[in-house]
Amino acid sequence: xxxFITIALVLVSSAATAxxxxxxxxxxxxxxxxxxxxxxxxxxxxLTPDGVGRFRHYEGGSxxxxxxxxxxxxxxxxxxxxxxxxxxxxxxGYPVTDExxxxxxxxxxxxxxxxxxxxxxxxNTVHAVKASDLVxxxxxxxxxxxxxIQAHGVAANDSHVGK
Numbered sequence: 001x002x003x004f005i006t007i008a009l010v011l012v013s014s015a016a017t018a019x020x021x022x023x024x025x026x027x028x029x030x031x032x033x034x035x036x037x038x039x040x041x042x043x044x045x046x047l048t049p050d051g052v053g054r055f056r057h058y059e060g061g062s063x064x065x066x067x068x069x070x071x072x073x074x075x076x077x078x079x080x081x082x083x084x085x086x087x088x089x090x091x092x093g094y095p096v097t098d099e100x101x102x103x104x105x106x107x108x109x110x111x112x113x114x115x116x117x118x119x120x121x122x123x124n125t126v127h128a129v130k131a132s133d134l135v136x137x138x139x140x141x142x143x144x145x146x147x148x149i150q151a152h153g154v155a156a157n158d159s160h161v162g163k
Contacts, residue, residue, distance in 0.1 A: 027071035
């Protein structure tokens with residue numbers, strides 16, 4: 001007895017397969033897609049050198065994703081400085097926030113696993129702050145309430161100058 005098996009072949013267009021959502025594509029859509037400040041993608045989503053994270057560059061910036069940090073955009077002079085510091089392979093690691101306003105409103109900051117990059121509008125420059133520079137040893141037990149009564153910045157335009 002001979003049996004015949006019918007096999008159905010279904011062809012799917014490449015447009016349909018490109019619709020798979022990723023954390024990077026979700027973040028891109030959240031930021032306005034092609035109509036947003038990032039503009040059009042200029043490369044395909046790509047694996048980072050550590051073999052874990054992913055990134056995609058756009059006309060106006062980049063989105064990086066890692067399972068530990070999520071998907072975050074980096075753009076402008078902050079992105080340029082991060083590139084100079086060897087992207088996610090440098091001491092800053094992956095971004096942990098999108099670019100946000102500084103507390104004093106005088107610039108923008110992106111936070112990374114290993115520190116921050118801070119752009120100041122008044123000087124149009126980006127300064128790097130290592131996370132190790134932010135460590136404070138407190139002289140009292142964890143859980144005890146306390147408050148900062150004074151902090152000093154290094155430069156006159158730092159957000160920490162004055163009381």
